[in-house]
Amino acid sequence: MKIMRLGESGSEQPAVLVSSADGHERYFSLLPLTADVDGAFLAAGGLDKVRKALAAGELPVLEEAAALRVGSPVARPGSVVGVGMNYAAHAAESGAEPPTIPVVFLKPTNTVTGPYDPAPLPPRSTQYDWEVELGIVIGREATYLGSREEAAACIAGYVTADDFSEREYQLPGAAGQWTKGKSLPGSTPLGPWLVPAGEIDGGNLRLRSWVNGEPRQDSTSSELIFDAATLVHHCSQYMLLEPGDVILTGTPQGVALSGRFPYLQPGDVVEVEVEGLGRQRQELFRARAAATAQTA
Structure with missing residues (x-):
């Protein structure tokens, strides 16, 4: 279903x-x-x-x-919660040690878009990156949960996600901040569909990505440092998770930040897929900067 x-x-x-x-x-x-x-x-x-x-x-x-056009399988969430460096190999390629507690950040919900919609590159972006991720959709209110079992019961289902990230904006130096690098319009494609949690094993799904048809990432959700239930439990200690909210569980190794691949350019085609949850396809285009206001 x-x-x-x-x-x-x-x-x-x-x-x-x-x-x-x-x-x-x-x-x-x-x-x-x-x-x-x-x-x-x-x-x-x-x-x-x-x-x-x-x-x-x-x-x-x-x-x-x-x-018909395919939209995000869930209407605009109240919150989109991101998790960073949740695969040991990705942490290593980022030059960081694997975290001992989840690294959590928030994305504006207006970044959510459909799985096949064209993806805008920011006007001055030079380090735009792809990130295939398993997305968790929350099905019931979750706050101060007492166990992973309670957390698992709050998961409605799973979706394919791409957490597009501008690394120059995100990382330290020149006022780099995670929020700046993760908040750009169109940077959170979801879908094409939502599969209920009882119909798929979210802990053992293959994640892959391609740029212009060339393989980039290839891993499984079994390699997550913190699994889905752990993330829901952890986040519930610090925020109210509401039905329809989405948690992005982190990306595996194989992104441009590793230095092994070039960053994205206008005309590039990015595809990401999570086993059983469908494949996305976005063609990148350069967003236009707003015209400078004329003064008298």
């Missing part, structure tokens, strides 16, 4: 993609159940309602769905 949001930006409609045993795929509208895939839908047991409605044949087929 793959939960999606289809249609033009700002007017997406909720849908579910179901694959039969013979590989045939069918899209069904979720409008009889909800106006959108958001926190309220998830908190109200929306995923279970979808299963029951599918089994009962109560959802209408969504005609021509394959021709």
Whole structure:
């Protein structure tokens, strides 16, 4: 069961993609159940309602769905929580020791975009980087959780994510700060779909990325230093996680920051994929700087 949001930006409609045993795929509208895939839908047991409605044949087929734009599978989250250096090999290529507690940062929620939308390079960016990540979608309120088991019960499902990062803005020197390097428009593509936590093993999924068709990253979520439940538990000690929020669990080795690959340029095509959660494709373009105001 793959939960999606289809249609033009700002007017997406909720849908579910179901694959039969013979590989045939069918899209069904979720409008009889909800106006959108958001926190309220998830908190109200929306995923279970979808299963029951599918089994009962109560959802209408969504005609021509394959021709529609694919949006983020969850509506704009209340929070996007990033986790840094959560793979030992990536920490090493970044010149850092593996962390002993999770490195946590926040991304503006207006960075979220669809999995195939064109990706803007900032006007003056010279060190724009890709990061394939496993994304956690929160399904119920989480605050001051007492155990990993409680945390696991708060996970609605998982998504593919790309945490585009501008390294010159992010890292120390010249006023570099993580927030500056992680907050750029269009820098958090999510999707193409959300898979419920009970239908996939989030602890053993292959993550890969490509730039212009050339392999870059290839790892598995089993190599995470801090797994999904640990991250939800940890974050809940410092912030209120709400249904629909997204946690990006960190990226494996193989990014441009390593020095082994060039940073992204206009016209480059980045693809990222998490096993079972779908592949994204973004073509980079140079965003235009705002015109300088004319003064009398």
